[in-house]
Amino acid sequence: MAYRPVAKHGKKNEVSTSKANSNDGSTSRQQNKNANVVNTSNTFEVLNSLDEEKNDENLPIIQSSTTTNVATSMDLGHNVNEIQHINENTPPISATPVVTSTQPASSSLCAEEDSEGDVEHVYDETRTFMASGSGYGTKKMKMSFQALGFLLILSFIHAQAATLRYTFVVQETNHTRLCTNKQLLTVNGQFPGPTITARRGDTVIVDVINRGDHNITIHWHGVKQPRYPWSDGPEFVTQCPIKPGGNFTQMVFLSDEEGTLWWHAHSDWSRATVHGLIYVLPRLGTTYPFRQPDAEVPMIIGEWWNDDIQNVFEEFMSSGADPANSDALTINGQPGDLYNCSAAEMKMSFQALGFLLILSFIHAQAATLRYTFVVQETNHTRLCTNKQLLTVNGQFPGPTITARRGDTVIVDVINRGDHNITIHWHGVKQPRYPWSDGPEFVTQCPIKPGGNFTQMVFLSDEEGTLWWHAHSDWSRATVHGLIYVLPRLGTTYPFRQPDAEVPMIIGEWWNDDIQNVFEEFMSSGADPANSDALTINGQPGDLYNCSAAGTTRIQVESGKTYLLRMVNAAMNNIAFFGIANHSLTVVGTDGAYTKPLTSTYIVISPGQTLDILLEANQPRNHYYIASKLFNAQRGSAFDNTTTTAIVEYTGNYTASSPPIFPVLPAFNDSNASFNFTASLRSLASAEHPIDVPLTIKRTLLYTLSINLLPCAVNGTCERADGNRFAASINNITFDMPSTSVLQAYYRGVNNGVYGPDFPDNPPLKFNYTQRTGLNASWRFPETGTDVQHLKHNETVELVFQGTNLVGGVDHPMHLHGHSFYVVGAGFGNFKRSRDVPNYNLVDPPLMQTIAVPQNGWTAIRFKADNPGVWFMHCHLERHVSWGMGMVFIVRNGKTTNARVLPPPPDMPPC
Ligand SMILES: [Cu+2]
Structure with a gap:
């Protein structure tokens, strides 16, 4: 050799x-x-x-x-x-x-x-x-x-055990020791850095993202990395360093190590501040060779220089002499009270680890993965406008979570932004664990700036595409990303394995700060400002100013099949979508498979997800992907622009210029919208059976209305009549509490946080879809924080009935904690004797967000089998902000495994 x-x-x-x-x-x-x-x-x-x-x-x-x-x-x-x-x-x-x-x-x-x-x-x-x-x-x-x-x-x-995933954002953050405040290079802002917790034999994937100013490498000290030196880390030995702005996904292959290891930077002297522990626990089913300790305590001996460590290093190297002494030694990053300015220390919580392990054990069907979401402002430019966006890990759209059916995903959400934030895992039922569901003031108080919250994402029977997004104010405009739920190991898709998977996120861009847009909207009492662009995967596309270079391009190879994992993350409208000359085959929605539905265009509601097969079966060329908003509300303003991306076949040919453009329905084509959504059918196969409730215990009818409420006495409403817009379900405008409904319910101390009286049927009955001549006084709803109680395992039929009180419009209704079967829909007023016999109880689609048509109704059925507190609301952001939401409380069942699990120790305080 x-x-x-x-x-x-x-x-x-x-x-x-x-x-x-x-x-x-x-x-x-x-x-x-x-x-x-x-x-x-x-x-x-x-x-x-x-x-x-x-x-x-x-x-x-x-x-x-x-x-x-x-x-x-x-x-x-x-x-x-x-x-x-x-x-x-x-x-x-x-x-x-x-x-x-x-x-x-x-x-x-x-x-x-x-x-x-x-x-x-x-x-x-x-x-x-x-x-x-x-x-x-x-x-x-x-x-x-x-x-x-x-x-x-x-x-x-390497599949011996679990695969976990962490994100390490290497970045400069401020820390103070010895009365000296300075910027430290850290991982995720923590000094010392985060602890990786795994079991013997596990695989840990770490996405290292370098947002610092220096080159960096990370070494997993003591991990043997069998056959895989690529991730070992010493700079210029196994890799070139990760440059500022770069990233590197490293595999940490644990084999026979058991006990405590650590990780640290392996470039220059960065490891002074870039390091943390690795706990390698015994395999599941094995124990320590000593009595099980009651808790585990990190103990990291370190050093602190008041000077920047890079200066220390460079002076040391250029001087040819010994380096400068450190100014303090540290234990877990703290000098201790023998040093100046060091007596007041942060106490550490040792309980979180044990708690997470217990939860993982309870839910241990499959793998446990771990992600870190650092919520932070980062600069992005679109339409020639550079602005700070609230993002996760600096990405817009945010990172994709990839897991398999039944996996548990732990996400450490760290709020380094300026606003309160919560994160919702849209479409994840979170069995018995509403604590991580995310809607602010319903299941939790928001994570404050500087705070953090470890959320558990318990996947159960979801399979396909889901997504996550902020669920506080209007932050979700920029704080969102996809969740890919792959089939379990050893199982496959119910369609031919696609050659590749492609994210397809429809979004909106405002040149103004979204918090300004939200606050002006709320104080004006009027409609919100329109967005300045629609986006596909964060890019407006070349029909907008300054956007040609950034246009999303999907390169395809003739003869191959691509799985588009699509979400409509736009804030305020349903979207049309199409690809020129290509038909699209829907095979799933909202985390459940459907019978293949082939169409030349797609309709997708805000909040809804679709799995779509795209076959590259057309002559080699460039083809536009296009999306625009659907709006059939007469006289209402909306962003009527079109976002594009481009499908580019590989190979040598002369492409059409511009690319061929798809035909989409007219912006107000209600029938196109209704017919597409009404054509979705569950797969209802042996491998993917359905379980639609046939016997119903609770029958509910909820009206969905746009309303008016008087402006606040000293308010700044813009509307001339002295009223502001509102919205309601069963004539009740949801009044957001200032503490969480879930906490009040779980502790049995309501203190007026919520009322128990949400009505089963509309308190105000009228010809809901009559277009004119409605009594003007009906426009003014009640306000309240009323909840609807459901018994455990109760079968529910809920009919949503749209009204034309102030203006009729489609409402994409989203239920947390459950999927539901959409058994019927139609225009006009729901009529039980006529409509129930026409329900589809054979293969209704299983969904979590369903567009209730303007001037019409939609019927859903579900079993209330998930104890907890679950928000239900319109997913048009302006409507939920106006109060189109309500809360279901699904009561505990009789057995212990039919009860809400206890809350985690780090629930954000109110
Ligand atoms: Cu709505």
């Missing part, structure tokens, strides 16, 4: 035929047909040398060729153009420093200016599809498509 140590920045090697000998980068992508090229990087030389000698199962890199070819694009030692070949040597795909590993040229591997261009090229050349465009966010999106498949392969190979 030839082990040839080379200088830190790599020197040429006689075997390499590629870029190694050319530092100008001009030959970086030339062909290299020699499968066993030894490259010249000090890093990869070792690996390839091992490869040459052994070429067997003990390769230090993961073999993926036997399972799938998803990861074939990164053949080590191969040129990227040779992607069709399956090679057993598969370094990771997903991040900047790794991409450089595909380039067997050492001297430019870690170059400042080279890697980003290479990222773009490598991905464009080696994947069958990906979105592209310019700017930071687009690159991020590209990575996410391919990383998923790769991670699943790795997890599969």
Whole structure:
């Protein structure tokens, strides 16, 4: 075996035929047909040398060729153009420093200016599809498509135990010790950094995102990383550092380690502040070889310099002398009271760990994954307007959560923004655990700036696409992302395995700060300002000013099938959507499969999700994806613009310019909207049966109305009549309490937080869909915080009846904690004797958000089998802000496993 140590920045090697000998980068992508090229990087030389000698199962890199070819694009030692070949040597795909590993040229591997261009090229050349465009966010999106498949392969190979996932946002944050306030490089703002908790044999995926000013690498100290040095971390030994703005998904493969390990930066002296513990617990079913301790306590000895550690390091290196002494030693980041200014310390909570483990155990059907959501303001530019957006981990749209049916996802939500925030896991039923559901003042008080909350996302029978979003004020405009719920291991989709999965998020962009938009809307009493653009995956598309370069582009390969995972995250309108010359086949909605429904256009409500198959079966060309809003409310203003993305077939051809445009229904085509939604059907197969309640215990009829209420006495209503808009369900405008309904209910101390009297039927009866001549006094509803109690396992039929009181409009109604079957819908007033016999009880779609048509009604059925406190509301943001919401309390059942679980210790205080 030839082990040839080379200088830190790599020197040429006689075997390499590629870029190694050319530092100008001009030959970086030339062909290299020699499968066993030894490259010249000090890093990869070792690996390839091992490869040459052994070429067997003990390769230090993961073999993926036997399972799938998803990861074939990164053949080590191969040129990227040779992607069709399956090679057993598969370094990771997903991040900047790794991409450089595909380039067997050492001297430019870690170059400042080279890697980003290479990222773009490598991905464009080696994947069958990906979105592209310019700017930071687009690159991020590209990575996410391919990383998923790769991670699943790795997890599969190593699948002994659970897979957990963490996000490490490396960033400068302010900390004060010894009366000195300074910026520290930290992970997730914590000093010391977060603790990783896993079990022996688990796999931990860590998405390392570098938002600091320095290069960084992370080492998992004591983790052997069997056959996978790629994630080990020492800079210039196993990887080039992650540059500022870059990211790298690292795999932490635990094997026989058990006990305490740690992680730390392995570049310069960053580890002074960038470090944390790894708890490796015994496998499930095994115990410590000593008596079970009552609690576990971190104990980290560290050092503190008042000076910036990078200064300390650079002065030390340039001086040639000893480094400056630290100014304090620390225990868990604190000097202790023998130092100046150090007596008042933060006490740590040791209870959270035990609590999470208990919960995971209760719900332990499948894997437990962990994510970190750092809610923070970050700069983004659209329509030539640069502004601060509230985001999760700096991303707009936010990160995708990927899990399998039945998994448990733990999300550490850390609020580093300026506003209160809550996060809702839309469509996740959270069995017996409303504590993590998220609607502010219904199940929790918001997470204040500087606060954090560890939320459990308990997946049960959901499968398909769901999403998460903020559920406080109007923050969800920018704080949202997808949840992919894959089939369980060993099961498959009820349709042909798609070649790739593509996020498809319809959103809205305001040039103004969304908090301003919200506050002006609320104080005016009038309609909100229209958005300035609609977006697809955060990009308006080239029909808007300044937006051509950022347009989302989906590259497809002729003959392949793509699964679009779609959500309408827009705030105030249902959307039409289509792709030129391509029909779309809906195969799922709201986390449940449907019979395939093929259509030339799609209708999707705010809050709703759709799984859509796109077959690349048209002549090679460029085709527009387009979406615009549906609005049949006469005389109402709305954002009547069109957002676009582009489907681009791979290959050599001359593309139409501009791309071919799809035909979408007219903006006010109510029939197009109604007919599409009414065509959805459950799969209702042996593998995916339905369970629609046939015998009903509770029959409810709820009217949905737009109303008026008098302006506050000293209010600033803009409307000339002295009234403001309101909205109601059964003539009650929901009055948001200032403390959480769930806490009041669980503790049995109501204190007037809510009333028990939500009516089963409309208190005000009239010809609901009469268009004119309605009594003007009917427009004024009551206000209240009334709840509807349901018995455990009670079967419920609920008919939503739209009214035309102030103005008729579709209402996409969303129920938390349950899915429901949509058994009927129609125009006009619901008439029991006529409409019930026409219900679909054979294959009604299972949904969580359903658009109740303007001038019409919709009937749903569900079983109240999830004890807790569950919000139900219109998902048009302006309507829920006007009060179109109410609360169900599903009472506990008789057995202990039919009762609400206890709250976590870190519920945000009111
Ligand atoms: Cu509504």
